[in-house]
Amino acid sequence: MTTDLRVSGERLWASLSETARFGAIPGTERGMCRLTLSDEDIAVRHWFVAACREIGMAVTSDRIGTLFARREGSEPGLPPIAIGSHLDTQPTGGRFDGIYGVLAGLEVARTLHDAGIVTRHPIEVIDWTNEEGARFAPAMVASGVFAGVFSLDYALAQEDRDGVSLGEALARSGFAGEQDVGAHPLAAHFELHIEQGPVLEAEQLEIGVVSGVQGIRWFDVVVKGQTCHAGTTPMHLRRDALHAAARLAIAVDDIGRSDPGASLSTIGLFQAYPGSRNTAPGEVRLTVDLRHPDVAGLDRMEAALKNAIAALEASQNVAITLSPVWSSPPVTFDPGVLDAIGGATRRLSYSHRTMLSGAGHDSVYTARVAPTGMIFVPCENGISHNIAESITPADAARGANVLLQAVLDYDRATNI
């Protein structure tokens, strides 16, 4: 019975440990620096290709260097069920973000190989190029080109800090393929990932069934008042930009708390100018990050932000400009993929909840062109993009077992 099939948690953990040598930050316990198409990224790609070929998978790549490791199915007309994530990291990242999703895909393929199981659909394990966006902006660029969000020319022209383009780095790596990007139909895209947040740990749950990704709207805000001398200007004659901005910060926080479990708001950057101890600031620059699972919620939050700004302009005698700088619409994952993930989780008797992803992933873009869903496992203290990023071997194995069973269920249930 394939429903009894389990991955090898030990082998998966060994792969995570073994590949961590490609980009390990010296002097740290688990820190990683494996920037896209760096020597370290090229080395782990060679390791991945060799491991896949060892179990009979064929590895191809497209013109942006995304790797597709394919295990053939029994019905050649069916498109592949993909298990994708990324092997690149932040400059001071960890060894699980993205990497875990790709190596768990490899572990699923190895488990099928060992058990001699042939699925109906081909199974493909995908390493998407440049998910992090740390070396080349924007993030998730290869899956974005795959989904038609960015053009290939735009993506390949992006340069790192040294002026090296993604195209040049790709040519040097030897991983540029012949396939047109996106000319590669997928039956589905499964992505297993660490949560990168504290919810599962706080609720002591083992698995997150990720039903979608929040929408995000980013704004720049400039609050302008009047600089004045701290010792000579009575409080009632001041137009203190800092004081007005502090009130705005509290309003933004209230907006984040307005729809518990759905709305999130953050002021990441906040600085007062000119920045002199005995001068009341004439200007504050800050950023606002609003997130919500649906467009109507985002609209309500943005309207509340604009109302708060208008009220502060009137009451605090300051001028406030609000400039949208970026937005990402909410994503809802595919019900069929989520059914497979949820069913597998329940059959495995893992404690779980349905949740949203707050961060961006390649699945945000694959959801535009293929049925997509994600699985989360807890990470220690919710920390990610940090050398302290950590998960347990037991959680790693549980996530990979959900992935294996969900893919098998989906393979049985789907005829496209």
Add this chain to the structure above:
Amino acid sequence: MTTDLRVSGERLWASLSETARFGAIPGTERGMCRLTLSDEDIAVRHWFVAACREIGMAVTSDRIGTLFARREGSEPGLPPIAIGSHLDTQPTGGRFDGIYGVLAGLEVARTLHDAGIVTRHPIEVIDWTNEEGARFAPAMVASGVFAGVFSLDYALAQEDRDGVSLGEALARSGFAGEQDVGAHPLAAHFELHIEQGPVLEAEQLEIGVVSGVQGIRWFDVVVKGQTCHAGTTPMHLRRDALHAAARLAIAVDDIGRSDPGASLSTIGLFQAYPGSRNTAPGEVRLTVDLRHPDVAGLDRMEAALKNAIAALEASQNVAITLSPVWSSPPVTFDPGVLDAIGGATRRLSYSHRTMLSGAGHDSVYTARVAPTGMIFVPCENGISHNIAESITPADAARGANVLLQAVLDYDRATNI
């Protein structure tokens, strides 16, 4: 009748305009850069010495280069009544801060000279070295040594950004004198100054009778929470340092408004770290400036600040450290000097109010060793330490007439 005596507003304005060439910032209408003992400061000192000698005054200097231009009185045993301020400026300052007080003293001497009036006490016009503290820290250093607050060795050892000490700059200038600093008893110290704040202008008053200088307490504050991802951390699990610091900013503002007309509070520096758009800040560093005319008021404000911090630590789950970095006790000026200033102002029928100085002046230190008082005139939009600093010729003349009449009254009334 000496009570009918008036300065020449035209001559005073001409002196202000003429001396502004020593350090005028090219391309600005009124901007000045005349750093202590720079070539420009040396040039204006020579101009001042020549102008004083022209009307028979004797000019001496002490070991820190402060200039004393003396017009003898009729009773040789009496110490001089001083009119003091400073001729140095901020690097992008104006032509009135300090300069007006010295040149108005010269105008008083010229007026007495023209009228052939001999006062009982000698009259001395003083140019205190390095009031601004812009080239050599601390500010008001020469009057501070004069009052015994700083040692001469400490003051002369202070270096500018190029490593030149105040002592070296003084030796080069030729203005180092033989007098021990402070060995120079004063019957009184009068200082006429621009307000550097908006109160007189806002209340459409001509003269401020300055009864003292606020006490000041400076603090550094660090708010520590926990950095977290903007997209993955529910609001109720956050320990957002920015949000806690915003609430502290509002509490600090409330403290400034707690005792209207007396208390002032300012957060001049405020910055969130690490400063990433999609990361809730784990730390905010800010400064607090509290001012009040009396020690009990400062104590109440500091206690309120500590209470606000304790409440925020409890409610926001953050750690807040408060570090005192500097304080200056309140100064109350001499009733006799203030009587002379207030009486002269009323006799001249100038609209006026009693007020405190929010900024530091040489009079803060002379008040420790001699009866001291100050006179303010309005400045445009309350702006100072800025190339836009401006006063009207009529206000300049009014202030100098109050100074003249107050000095004459004090001379008549005082036997020491």
